[in-house]
Amino acid sequence: MPDVPKNVAATASALSIPVARSEKADIEHDLVRRAQSGEEAAFEELIRRHQQRVFGLVNGILRRRDDVEDVVQQVFLKVFVSLKRFDQRSAFSTWLYKISVNECWDYLRKRKVRPLTYEADLSEDQVSRLDGVASADKPPEDPSQRAEARDLLERMLERLPEEDQQLLMLKEVEGFSVQELAEMLNLNVNTVKVRLFRSRARLTEVYKRKLESNTSQPNTREKRG
Amino acid sequence: MTLDPMIETSGACPDFEARLYDRISGEMSASDITAVDAHLKNCPACAAAFERATFSARLLRIAEPTPDPGPGFAHLTMAHIRQAQRDLAEERSIWSPFVSLAWKFAATAGVALALVLTFDISQHRTTVDGTYLSPSDDAGLFSDVNYKSSDRDDFLVSPADENHGKR
Ligand SMILES: [Zn+2]
Numbered sequence: 001m002p003d004v005p006k007n008v009a010a011t012a013s014a015l016s017i018p019v020a021r022s023e024k025a026d027i028e029h030d031l032v033r034r035a036q037s038g039e040e041a042a043f044e045e046l047i048r049r050h051q052q053r054v055f056g057l058v059n060g061i062l063r064r065r066d067d068v069e070d071v072v073q074q075v076f077l078k079v080f081v082s083l084k085r086f087d088q089r090s091a092f093s094t095w096l097y098k099i100s101v102n103e104c105w106d107y108l109r110k111r112k113v114r115p116l117t118y119e120a121d122l123s124e125d126q127v128s129r130l131d132g133v134a135s136a137d138k139p140p141e142d143p144s145q146r147a148e149a150r151d152l153l154e155r156m157l158e159r160l161p162e163e164d165q166q167l168l169m170l171k172e173v174e175g176f177s178v179q180e181l182a183e184m185l186n187l188n189v190n191t192v193k194v195r196l197f198r199s200r201a202r203l204t205e206v207y208k209r210k211l212e213s214n215t216s217q218p219n220t221r222e223k224r225g
Numbered sequence: 226m227t228l229d230p231m232i233e234t235s236g237a238c239p240d241f242e243a244r245l246y247d248r249i250s251g252e253m254s255a256s257d258i259t260a261v262d263a264h265l266k267n268c269p270a271c272a273a274a275f276e277r278a279t280f281s282a283r284l285l286r287i288a289e290p291t292p293d294p295g296p297g298f299a300h301l302t303m304a305h306i307r308q309a310q311r312d313l314a315e316e317r318s319i320w321s322p323f324v325s326l327a328w329k330f331a332a333t334a335g336v337a338l339a340l341v342l343t344f345d346i347s348q349h350r351t352t353v354d355g356t357y358l359s360p361s362d363d364a365g366l367f368s369d370v371n372y373k374s375s376d377r378d379d380f381l382v383s384p385a386d387e388n389h390g391k392r
Contacts, residue, residue: 040303040307043303043306044299044300044302044303045299047298047299047302047303048296048298048299051293051294051298051299051302052291052292052293052294055291055292055293055294056290056291059291060291068291069294072294072302073301073302073305076302076306077302077305077306077309080306130284133287134283134284134287135283139286139287146287146289149287150287150288150289152287153284153285153287153288154288156284168285169288172281172282172285172288173285173288173289173290174290174291175290178250190243193242193243193246193247194239194242194243194246196246197235197237197242197243197245197246197249197274197278198234198235198242200246200249200277200278200279200281200282200285201235201236201237201274201277201278201281202235202277203281203284203285204277204278204280204281204284205277207281207284208277
């Protein structure tokens, strides 16, 4: 829409009014409409299109791999049941992500669990290995090394407030945009940016402190043999 | 989770943090980049926070996004939804005879109550002084069904007259 001034388009976008719909959005709009009229194949296609992002979202919040699939299935069941009430004024993905976030909170509340936490602190040996990975030009290619590195990173993340961990995982790892995070978490875009900036600075701070405490106590290093 | 009380904020100028994040993300116009970079040159606090936030990318790249659950997932989820719908329908059908019986009972009770009330009201009539008398009272007190007492005194005296003082 070339005639729409930038600020009008931005306001319309903020109000979830479709200004210019892409072809992809048109297809999705049609799929939603068909699913609303009871066409199961259309709903299955919607699942297929969004399953990876919903998995990423739920995994980013819960980080309990065993339960992620169950929660995602529950999300799609809820979406299916309430689909007729969805008026398509906002994007289907926005609505879907909000339901996903609520389902994660519900899950955590009902099960009275917190997202995955590591009780043990990082050993000096583990900090050294993490340092090796962080200093390298590329992340390790070996799957077991990668898995260990991810495990170590998650332990570092544990040092941050829970909401900051979730924001970092969703934005920097799972690839959700700042706008998407703001919408699904009911936060201001600027707030999301500030929190992400602070979380990233804190993560490095935690890591550097670990390294410093590691190098300042050389005699306590784990003995290998 | 143990929080580190030493690192509550990034240490950067609070009004600048969102812009510094945009600078890291690369979501900035050329003129904004120039302005932010100029600030970074003159503000050691922002420069230090910016450096830390930028370095975190080396740590965060270790984590990989959650993989796609595969083509079978949508199909499996659809089957799960169908099963859930069937379970719900079955649950409803188990209770439906009881529910309909309860409704029938409630409806019958309602009709019966309405009938009793209608019958009761229609059979009552008003006396001259405005008091209600039932038909059974009427027949027991007066042998002559056509006789209607006109006032309270007549009503009290009439049984005594019929006995003529005898028991
Ligand atoms: Zn500054």
